[in-house]
Amino acid sequence: MFQQNYKKKFNIKKETWCNDRAELRKSPIEGYGLYAVSPIAEGETVMICGGHLWSRSDQKWLTEARYFTVTPLDDEFYIGDRLDDPISMKNYVNHSCDPNLWMLNETTLIARENIQIDEELTIDYAVFSNDDIIFIDDCQCKTKLCRHQITLKDWTSKELQQRFQDHFSTFLNKKIQDGEHLRTVRRDDILRALNRTKESSGDELQLLNAIYRSNDSSSLTKGHYASYAQLQVWVDEQRSLYGIFNHTLVVKPTSTNDYPVAVTITGLRRAFISLIKKHSVLRVSLILNKDNGCLEEVIRPFDELVEEKFSNFIISRASTVAELEEILYDEETNRSLFNLQKGIICRCHVILNSTNRQSNDGLLQDKDYIIFNFHRCCFDDSSEQIFLTDLYSTYMSQRPGAVESQFSGCSALENKKDNDEVQRKKEFWAQLMDGSDSIPNLLTFFTKKDQPASLRTRIPYGASLSFTLDPDIAKQIINYAADVDVGEYLGLFQVCLTSYYIYLYKLTQETNICLGSITAAKREENSELQHVIGLFDDALLYRFKIDPKQTFVEQLISVKNMCLSIRRNAYLPYQDIVDCSSNSNQQYFRLLQNMFTLKVINKGTNLFTLVPKSDRSVYSTKYDLSLNVEYNKAKEECSLSFSFQYSTDLFQHSTMKRIADRFQTLLRQLFSTTFNREKQSIYELSILLPYEIQMYKNLNTTQVEFSESLKPIHEEFFNRAHDYSQKLAIVLDDQAITYSEALFYVQKLAFHLTHKYKVKLGDVICQCAKRSIEMVVGILSILACGAIYFPVNLKEPQDRFRRTILNFNRKFLIMYSGINQDYFPSEYSQINMEQVLLDTHLDSNDFFHNYNNVTVGVDIDAVALPTSGTTGNPKIIRLSHSNLVSQAKALEHTNIVGNCDIILQLAQCSFDVHLEEILDALILGGTLVNLQNEKYMEMDYVRRVIRSNRVTYIDIVPSVLEALLDNKQGGATTFKTIRTICIGGKFDLKPTGMIGFSGKRL
Structure with missing residues (x-):
């Protein structure tokens, strides 16, 4: 009856009414919004909000209501939508700091100005704020009046009160008229100061200190x-x-x-x-x-x-x-x-x-x-x-x-601190936390990709995953901790903490690690509090830098010294500790989200036995990730349990299961007889799980038995030319030759080399590394003669080239028109490939049979590649026919490359990868797509070549891949035909570059 009277008083409808000139559309900023489909005049009613009534006193709205639809009608009642109700149109009225709607009364939204067609209908959330919800979010309206941050206490702003006059909700209008906003200033200071986010200003933290200290x-x-x-x-x-x-x-x-x-x-x-x-x-x-x-x-x-x-x-x-x-x-x-x-x-x-x-x-x-x-x-x-x-x-x-001692408030204890002592402790924390802004957030290595952007939006649901060490390992750790000589609890704390530092290093390869922990420093320093219940815990930061070359014992000594120093300087509020770091406001939450605690469970009373958290379920968590170690002395045989308590908003159970299994593996290895903690460096430890070790063994078992014996490279090419005579073999822009045409030119040049220049088995033939169809023909011709292919990079200094080939006996050079001949010594036999291929006198059937007199074995050298040496002199890497053919067959066997693939020759010709791209394509019967020599680093040109030729395989470095994936330049459509990408180098792409293609996702 009471609710019915309120509904009559405020004219509350069950459902929200919306003007039919408003239409739901996708917002260009985020989500959806309401847009005008025809003009709406100033003062015209746009929406009348309906919904369910809740009493403030029973607080059922906290669990029953749709959060952002709840608005106060007066001091007693709220109105809003239920969670199980259909989503009403008022859910889609977005915020703007310069809106075109405002309030007429408690439930009616009217036009603030004339609204044009296709204009979004917006309102400032300040005109109907819910006082009982503490909320801060970034504003994305981007208007000239944008205040960049929205809070539900913005209605107290004098500027907004002057701007909207009496067009707040009736409830807020009454509070403004009564001067309520003036009495809530100090309360807002506390709320804003403590409701910190990573983006909030450092002035708010200073304000909090001023309120608290004063x-x-x-x-x-x-x-x-x-x-x-x-x-x-x-x-x-x-x-x-x-x-x-x-x-x-x-x-x-x-x-x-x-x-x-x-x-x-x-x-x-x-x-x-x-x-x-x-x-x-x-x-x-x-x-x-x-x-x-x-x-x-x-x-x-x-x-x-x-x-x-x-x-x-x-x-x-x-x-x-x-x-x-x-x-x-x-x-x-x-x-x-x-x-x-x-x-x-x-x-x-x-x-x-x-x-x-x-x-x-x-x-x-x-x-x-x-x-x-x-x-x-x-x-x-x-x-x-x-x-x-x-x-x-x-x-x-x-x-x-x-x-024995009544609780009299910790604030009195906090105010009794000696100023000199406090200053000394602050100096210690300032030194320990120096450069804290460089501490990496280790949790980003494991969190979900769709995790909330900031802590303020994270729902603190939690779960736990526990394991209990084998009794033998647990006994080893407990006995080892007893020898640390700082007491049972501290010794075990330091041993477990050191092990966790090492584990995080092995897991992330980060050496600068900061963990939070909880200690009852006030209780320890004040004997009156030893038997008093209360909130005496303080949060401390344990920042430690791992040296992978040190042993476990050396790391433990460093951790021990750090822990003892921290305990001597522990009696400070966490805020004071964070204030000692650089960018303290940004560090406030971030440094305290990876926690480590140790709890000793003593024998219980004869009537009551405490159930440890490791033996039961956990449903909430204050921190993103906590490792809770429980030393249970209540059992007949002391046990060590490790429990990872984590936010289900950020972590998947499967991820935490692997993290827990790896840590258990590390502890077993660290405290086994096979690892010498005094002599072996910690980098020698492994966190691989048994199935991963087996996987590595299987991956390294690369021997493949092929059904037929291997043949030299050129013979494999000849066979593919016979199988696919009319298939395109090499493409370069508008130029292309088939396998039969490529075979003709290869045999023609090989005949010229063996008959005119008397090239013999094992001779080294240098060829100018210039992207072209002729270069590919030259490589195959050299191999068909039984000679060794040696690429020449014309960008290298001349003296380096001379030093590289000093050990070669007979030296020939295949070159092209337009190349400076003075670069090469005069003793070189220089061959102009273009003249040979265009010489019609060689086009007779006689030459097709003579070059076959050269017998080439699969184990002789096919390629000599120069590489940099540590002594300053270039070194030569030699690859045989069997090396290159076996690799191509292996790629075909694993379905990475096949005869249906179109392969892009992207690598520079001075790199060994260019050989893999060329020979893999022609040995297996694929199509090789080449690039112009001057344009291979022009990304627009490369994208156009990939799309026009429908390339399916590329071998690429991450930096070039990221440039190709630039969505602003059409990168999203470049990889539609790609089936396989082979990436070499450090893979560190930005998330915006991670797009899908027709094969697997990157």
Whole structure:
């Protein structure tokens, strides 16, 4: 009835109405938008928003509503679309800082000006903002009035209020008239300062420090200022719709067979309520004081919680694992379980296993579970053992233990720091984090390609993947850590951390690595906090530079020294640490997304046993990737478990499975008897998995048994000319010759060489490396004579060419018209190929039979290639006929190149690859496409040749490939016919160049 009255009051319709002169089209910027199909006059109604009503108090809209459709009607009600409703047209009204729509009332959008045909209908989100959603995004409107960043508190801007006058929603108009925007300035400062993104300005971080450091106790109303950690948690919760702030403990009651005292539901409830009374932190409220703009921590008196205390104790039944997992998922991710303003920040959920349950006597059995859930503003990892110990003692005595130290607010501790000591610690962190902007983001090596652009848009759903080391390996690590001589915990922490550094280096080849970790520095330095529950954890950065040539022991010593130095300087808020780095604002989130933690699980109490995270499912994560090491001393034989907790928004399960398997492989290798940690360098370690090792062995087994014996190169070509006599063999722009024509010219030149110049088997014939059909004919003719082909690069210095061929006995030179003959020594027999091929006197049948007198074996040298030498003198690489023919046959055998392929000769003629391109094509019966000698680096020309000749195979270097893939120059259509690309060199293409083609994707 109450909702019906509101619908009548605000004239709320069930569905959104849209003017029929608005049409849905694809937006040139992103997604879709509404466009005018005919003119719309100023003041004309364009849309009346309908939808469902939600009350602010029950907060059901957080899980039921379509996020960006929710707008406030007044202080009590929201209107918006349900998630299961059809997407309405109001979803497609995009933002603009200079819009052509604005508000008439709570639900009506009207034209701000005359709107022309094809003009997009836009509105400034500031005119109907939802105050309860903390949101920052980049603006893409690109208008002259663009403010570059959108927040849902923009309505407080005086400039926008003057621009839109009273054309905000009725709700916002009332707030502006009442001066509400003036009272929210300090609150906005906190929200903007803590709602950081990589693109936000560094001034906001300085503003946060000013707000936090300027806390004056004289302005307090009820309690203490919240600590920096609490302030961060509170603001993170305001800007997130998902529960990443629940700290869950899963506990199993001990079986009555193992311990004579049973756990009863009544006794557990009584003990839990007693602990809430004992530990005042479990009754903390965080309240934003709008008068001074500060977040205050108020301890609620226990009497005030009488009405709510039993609502924090829940009993459920589960008969299957799926039901148990569903309950655990809700406890870990449901943000509505707690109320920070009321001080309801902890709860106990008893899950009874209803399978084969014989009685209903209120006794817990060993198959039941107890979930203790705490808001992170009051509980950290170091509080777990304190809570369980107190729970046991309180349960056994049925009364609260003596209060040794009440929680009085960490902010008081933070303000007691000595300024000189703080300055010294800041100098240490400034030195450690010097050049931190060069630290690579290792996670980009493994994340999904479609990952969110920034942390602010990432949904913090998480999962975990765990493994437990073999007892022998675990014992080796534990014993080795005990010899580090810094205590059991620190020794194991440093050994595992060093192993993880080495693993990340092996995985990414990056040597500059920064990991985050959590430590309870405040608790360690203050004896009063040893038995007090609270949020005392601090985030620390462990930056380390790997030296691959060092041994594990040498790396461990360096890590040990670094860890000890960090612990001596640990008592600083994380913000102070980041401020010591360069570009601190950009580093705030990035440096703390790859975490490492070590947790020691001691023997539990006789009544309650903690279930480690490695033994249960995890559904949320605050960080992108965390490696959590658990040293479980509660079991009969101590065990080491490693759990990778990761964001499912960024990582695939299959990727994390490989990462975990590789790390396990490294640990086994590192602490086995086959690896000498004192003498062997860490680069000798391998993270290959067994199946990958086998794959490498299979790949390296390259021997192929061909059905027929190998023949010399020219004989293979002769056979292809017989098989494909009328097929195009060589193409160069408008010129082309068939296999039969190519055979004729090859035999003609070979006859001339053997009869006129008396070329013999093993002679070296130099040929000018100039792209042309004649060059290809010359190569085959040289090989048909049994001679050795030696390419001459005319761009090389003359003296280098002379030194290269000093060891050759008989020297001949095949050259072309227009080449400077003074480049070559006079003792060379110079042959002008063009004159030979055009000499009609040689066109008789006699010469076709004489050259066959030369018998060429497959094992004699076919090619001599010059290469640079370390001594300064060129070196010669010799390749036989069998080498080149075997390679071509192998490519054919693996279907990389075949007789149906059109191969582009792209490589420079001074490189060995040009031989592979030419000979592979002609040995296998394909078509060779050549390029003009002067244009082979002109990308437009190369693209045109590829498209016009429908090339299917290219051998290319990454830099040239990237130039060809330039979409602005038509690169997207260049590779439509390509079947195979062979890439040599460092493959580092930009994402914009990764396009598909008719074969496999790059």
